[in-house]
Amino acid sequence: xMNKLKILLSxxxxxxxxxxxxxxxxxxxxxxxxxxxxxxxxxxFSWSGGGILSEDVSDIISADLRxxxxxxxxxxxxxxxxxxxxxxxxxRDWRILGTEYVVTGRIEPQANGYLLTFDLTNVxxxxxxxxxxxxxxxxQLRDVAHxxxxxxxxxxxxxRGAFDTEMIYVRESASGGRPVYELMRADIDGARSRxxxxxxxxxxxxxxxxxxxxxxxxxxxxxxxxxxxENLRTGARQQLTNFKGINSSPTWSPDGTKMAxxxxxxxxxxxxxxxxxxxxxxxxxxHFAIDTEPNWMPDxxxxxxxxxxGGKPQIxxxxxxxxxxxxxxxxxxxxxxxxxxxxxxxxxxVHRSRGVFTIATMDIRTGQMRLLTETTLDESPSIAxxxxxLMYATKRGDRxxxxxxxxxxxxxYNLPSQRGDVREPAWSPYFD
Amino acid sequence: MFxxxxxxxxxxxxxxxxxxxxxxxxxxxxxxxxxxxxxxPVVEAPAQETAVPLDNVVYFDFDxxxxxxxxxxxxxxxxxxxxGTGTSVRLEGHADELGTREYNLALGERRANxxxxxxxxxxxxxxxxxxxxxxxxxxxxxxxxxxxxxxxRRVVIVK
Numbered sequence: 001x002m003n004k005l006k007i008l009l010s011x012x013x014x015x016x017x018x019x020x021x022x023x024x025x026x027x028x029x030x031x032x033x034x035x036x037x038x039x040x041x042x043x044x045f046s047w048s049g050g051g052i053l054s055e056d057v058s059d060i061i062s063a064d065l066r067x068x069x070x071x072x073x074x075x076x077x078x079x080x081x082x083x084x085x086x087x088x089x090x091x092r093d094w095r096i097l098g099t100e101y102v103v104t105g106r107i108e109p110q111a112n113g114y115l116l117t118f119d120l121t122n123v124x125x126x127x128x129x130x131x132x133x134x135x136x137x138x139x140q141l142r143d144v145a146h147x148x149x150x151x152x153x154x155x156x157x158x159x160r161g162a163f164d165t166e167m168i169y170v171r172e173s174a175s176g177g178r179p180v181y182e183l184m185r186a187d188i189d190g191a192r193s194r195x196x197x198x199x200x201x202x203x204x205x206x207x208x209x210x211x212x213x214x215x216x217x218x219x220x221x222x223x224x225x226x227x228x229x230e231n232l233r234t235g236a237r238q239q240l241t242n243f244k245g246i247n248s249s250p251t252w253s254p255d256g257t258k259m260a261x262x263x264x265x266x267x268x269x270x271x272x273x274x275x276x277x278x279x280x281x282x283x284x285x286x287h288f289a290i291d292t293e294p295n296w297m298p299d300x301x302x303x304x305x306x307x308x309x310g311g312k313p314q315i316x317x318x319x320x321x322x323x324x325x326x327x328x329x330x331x332x333x334x335x336x337x338x339x340x341x342x343x344x345x346x347x348x349x350v351h352r353s354r355g356v357f358t359i360a361t362m363d364i365r366t367g368q369m370r371l372l373t374e375t376t377l378d379e380s381p382s383i384a385x386x387x388x389x390l391m392y393a394t395k396r397g398d399r400x401x402x403x404x405x406x407x408x409x410x411x412x413y414n415l416p417s418q419r420g421d422v423r424e425p426a427w428s429p430y431f432d
Numbered sequence: 433m434f435x436x437x438x439x440x441x442x443x444x445x446x447x448x449x450x451x452x453x454x455x456x457x458x459x460x461x462x463x464x465x466x467x468x469x470x471x472x473p474v475v476e477a478p479a480q481e482t483a484v485p486l487d488n489v490v491y492f493d494f495d496x497x498x499x500x501x502x503x504x505x506x507x508x509x510x511x512x513x514x515x516g517t518g519t520s521v522r523l524e525g526h527a528d529e530l531g532t533r534e535y536n537l538a539l540g541e542r543r544a545n546x547x548x549x550x551x552x553x554x555x556x557x558x559x560x561x562x563x564x565x566x567x568x569x570x571x572x573x574x575x576x577x578x579x580x581x582x583x584x585r586r587v588v589i590v591k
Contacts, residue, residue, distance in 0.1 A: 202569035204533055224564050225537070246541055246565060249534045262534065268545075269538045290538040306535055313535055337532040350532050357530065377576060379532055398575050424533065 028067055028189065032405075032412035037072040038156065040065060041094065042103040044076060045116070046084045049109035053141060057107060057116065060145035060189075061152065064163040067189065067404075068153060068388070069411025074099055086119045086128040094123045101129075103152055113137040116144050120155055129155055142191060162384040163188065166428040167391060168196070168206045168215055169402060173420030183217060185232070188384075188391075188427065190402075190415040196232070206424060209252050212431045216240075216250035216259060227261055240274065249293050253300050260284075260294035260303055271305055271318065284318060285325070293337045294318075298344045304328065306336040315349060329362060331369045337380065340364075341387045346407060348372075348381045348390055359392050361407055372409045382427040383407070391415075391425040486510060488589040489572075490547060491582065494530065497542035499550055507547065510589060511554030518560060522590040523547050525565040526572070528581035537567035547587045 042058045042065070062073035080093040083104050094102055105118035113136050120129040132151055136144040143164060150161030171182045181203045186193035197203075201220035208215055209229075216229045222242065227250045230237035241247040245264035252259055259274045263281070271284040271294045285291040289309035296303055303318045313336045315329040329335040334352035341348070344364075351360035351371065359373045359381045377395040384390065389406045396414075400421040405412040488510075490503040499507070514521065525544030527536035544563040552558045573580040 202566065204537075204567075204569060220566070220569070245563065246537055248537050262538075264538070264541055269541070290535065290542070292538050293532065293534045306532070313531075334531065336535050352531075377529065395576055 028063065028413050028416060030067070030069070030411070030413040031403075032069075032410070034069040034410045037070055038101070039074060039097070039099045040071050040101040040103065040152075040156075041074040041079060041097070041099045043079060043082050043084070043105075045105035045107050045118070047107045049107070049114075053107065053114075055141040055145065057141060057145040057148070058103070058105065060142060061103065061149040063189065064146060064149035064161075065153065067411075067413060068163075069406055069413075070153075070157060086121045086131070089121050089123075091123055091126050099123055101152075101156060103148075105148070110135055114141060114144055116148055118148050118151075120152055142187060146187070146189075159388055160386045162386040162388065162427075162430075165385060165430065166212075167382075167402075167425050168208065168428070169393075169422055169425040170203055170206065171195075171418075171420045171422045172400075183215070184422070190418075193418065197230070197235075204424060205249055206426045207251050208426055208428050210254055210256045210429055212429050215426075216252060218248050218250065227259075229259075251295050253296050254298055255300055260296065262292045262294065271303065273320070284320070284323070295339050297340055298342055304338050304340060304347065306338065315347065328364065328367075329369070330367065331362075335360075339381055339383050339390075341383055341407065342385060343387055346387075348383060348407070350379050350381070359390070359405065370409065372405045372407070373403075373412070375403075378403075380424045382425050384427050385430050391427050393423040393425060486513070489586050490589075492543050492585040492587070494528070494581070494585065495539070497539060497546050499546050504550075507550050508554060511551050511556050514551065514556045514560070515554070516557075518557065520560050520562065520591060521556075523561060523563045524588040524590060525563065526570065526584055526586050526588070527568045528584040529568050529571065529576060530581065531568075533567055533569070537565050537569075540565035540567045543585075544587050547589070 042062045045058045047053055065071035066073050074097055078097060081090060083089045084106055085104050089102050089104065100123055102121045102123060103118060105116055108115045115133060115135045117131065117133050119131040122129055134144050134147045146164035149163040153161035165188045166185060167188055168183060168185050171184045173180050181199040183196040183203055183206060184193055185196050199219060199221055204218045206215050206217045213233065214229055214231050216227060218225050219228055225247050226239055227241040227247050228237050228239050243263050243265040246262055246269055249262045250259050257276055259276060261272050261274060262269050263272050268288055269290050269292050271291050273282045273284055287309050289307050291305055291307045293306040294303045302320055304315055305318060306313050307316050312333045314327055315335050315338045317326045317328050328347065332351055332353050336350050338347050338349040347362045347364055349360055350357055356376045357378055358371050359378045360369050360371050362369045375394045379393050381390045381392045387407065389404050391402060391404045393400055394403050400423040402415040402422055402425050403413065486509050487506060490506060493500065523544040525540030527539045541563060544565060548561045548563055551561060571584045572586065573583045
């Protein structure tokens with residue numbers, strides 16, 4: 001008995017060391033939080049297999065819930081007990097702490113991976129809300145944790161979780177005095193970042209295909225900007241454009257069959273739509289002004305884009321069937337690079353007020369605008385597939401970093417900064 | 433006679449390229465070089481009278497693609513040397529870090545187009561001029577300050 005306990009303790013302490021070293025690489029710094037987050041406890045999960053798990057699954061779930069800003073996870077050291085299942089939850093202990101929900105869980109080895117069985121218990125209702133299972137391969141323990149966090153988040157808030165998503169972004173660093181540009185891919189919490197492809201010339205504007213299998217981007221590797229699409233699993237890629245002038249801003253249509261982009265082969269930047277099945281390009285705008293940064297409305301029937309046809313960059317909407325163009329933004333003298341929320345109701349964009357570039361949202365129906373950030377060089381907003389948060393690029397000193405803010409402005413955090421200058425985050429769609 | 437003129441011009445172009453490698457460091461290089469040019473009488477090398485290197489960068493105001501009046505003399509000199517030579521030239525347009533990346537790509541192109549149109553008006557063959565924009569992706573000077581930004585809003589005349 002004593003022996004068993006010892007082993008358990010040593011497992012716990014080794015686990016702690018592992019977790020600390022993992023966290024040292026990626027400390028998420030929450031800069032603004034919800035004033036009234038829901039107290040929740042994710043009790044340390046049991047592990048019935050041999051050896052030590054490479055990740056602390058309950059810790060990852062806590063971190064996910066904390067980052068959403070809607071939850072205040074109870075620190076492990078404050079817990080009075082470590083229940084492994086709902087019948088081990090002593091409600092009085094948790095009520096003392098003010099904890100409203102308790103998550104318990106058990107991890108078992110499975111052929112080539114892990115099975116997590118986890119439960120959500122409501123402390124004040126004194127009832128179990130669910131027991132669920134998630135499984136994953138040997139290298140998917142973090143995915144298992146993020147999927148469990150999604151389930152807990154949705155059961156309590158009614159909003160689908162987006163913890164089990166990823167991002168693609170651009171990193172510029174230097175090697176031997178020469179710039180190196182990389183397309184990077186990472187979990188949405190910044191963990192497991194890895195290089196998709198390295199370039200010696202600039203790369204920009206990464207955009208996910210709606211099925212999450214491909215990325216489109218602009219690369220200068222041919223000596224001028226060209227649009228590429230690349231399969232993320234196989235690495236196979238295809239150059240889609242090679243026109244004289246600008247080839248930029250690729251954005252996949254919601255059904256994945258078309259791509260909107262900007263070409264200046266006619267003399268100045270115009271919005272085009274490429275049919276990916278037939279290879280046919282259709283010109284959508286005809287104006288001597290700059291027309292750029294197209295993005296699809298969720299119904300695929302219109303595009304929003306940036307144009308300075310009114311003298312300054314503003315956001316316009318183009319109805320594809322009729323070609324009609326309507327101006328959407330009127331506040332301020334610089335509104336650009338807009339993205340539409342998944343429900344089609346909100347626009348996010350880069351907005352300049354008093355010489356400072358920040359991220360703003362606008363209710364499309366009312367035109368009501370709201371600033372989400374207050375740093376000075378914020379750009380490239382990209383909305384989560386659940387519409388709750390957006391990721392953007394900003395500067396800390398002279399270095400580019402990534403940050404996130406909720407669309408209601410209640411929560412804000414910086415992602416752990418890494419080597420080099422990072423920018424242009426693109427939040428993935430759901431992968432299922 | 434024709435041949436020697438041609439070699440002279442070829443040399444001039446080579447010098448322009450050399451200048452391109454070295455003279456993009458500061459905002460006022462253009463003015464300094466123009467001053468040098470007028471001050472130094474070209475006596476030592478009469479065979480290469482057009483070979484004094486010209487600065488190859490023109491600068492722009494924030495969010496503007498209009499040529500600044502202080503860049504016109506330099507561009508006229510470039511036009512004088514390029515006219516009728518058939519030399520291919522790349523006009524690389526750039527923007528500062530302010531504003532969005534894709535809009536800045538368009539802004540860089542507009543600036544390079546403004547230089548191209550001016551050179552064409554001065555008689556340079558439009559077919560020899562290629563415009564390419566890098567937007568804000570290749571700053572000449574790093575840093576989030578106005579001095580760096582002023583040096584990054586530019587068109588570089590290459591070759």
